[in-house]
Amino acid sequence: MGFRFQQTVPFEWVDYNGHMNDAEYNRAFSQATDAFIDHIGLHGKARSEFAYTIFTLETHTCYLQEMKEGEAFEITSNVLDYDSKRIHLFLSMYNAxxxxxxxxxxxxxxxxxxxxxxxxxxxxxxxxxxxMYEQKHDLEKPKQAGRTIGIRRK
Incomplete structure (x- = not known):
């Protein structure tokens, strides 16, 4: 049972460069994270029932290609790791x-x-x-996972 979140780029998400603004990629990923949380069973009713929710502690976004107004995209998930109270989640956005x-x-x-x-x-x-972890834990770790920001010096 895989997780998928689908959307198209609305006009409001396009910036002066004619492509989806960086903040909007993060909006899309945030919406996908909320849908993922619902997908694992922690929807609104369950949050009330358990008096429990999920917070985001840290994120790292990689922008690999431009997305333009009206283009469709899909976000998939990969649980890289988890423990009793944390999830290390990796989301991938694909164009049409x-x-x-x-x-x-x-x-x-x-x-x-x-x-x-x-x-x-x-x-x-x-x-x-x-x-969800068991479905994909044996796959190769995504190239962008665990990256740090820095200028490579020769």
Whole structure:
């Protein structure tokens, strides 16, 4: 059961360079992350029932190709790792031709909404995360995962 998020680039997301603005890539990835959270079973009703949510701790975006107004894209997910309260998630954005156009690597943490601190995932949510991890954990790590920013010197 793979996760997919689909969208097209609206006019409002296009900047003065005639392509999707960098902030809008992050908006799309944020919307996909919310859909991923729903996909693992932590939808609105479950968040209320468990008094539990997920916060984003860190992100790293790589912009690989331009996207223009009206172009369709799809975002897929890969759970690179997880523990009792964190998910190391990697999202890949593809254009309609199936070309990789951007990636987002992020660390998410499960939060008890009453205590406002990290706590273990509810059992059924952890089982869903484990299932998604098992689907892809043996795949090669994405090239953009774990990157750092810096100028290479010769």
């Amino acid at each position: 031709d199936g070309e990789l156009v951007a990636t987002l690597e992020e660390m998410l943490m499960g939060i008890d909404v009453n205590e406002r601190r990290g706590t273990p995932f509810p059992e059924q949510i952890e089982e869903a995360i484990a299932g």
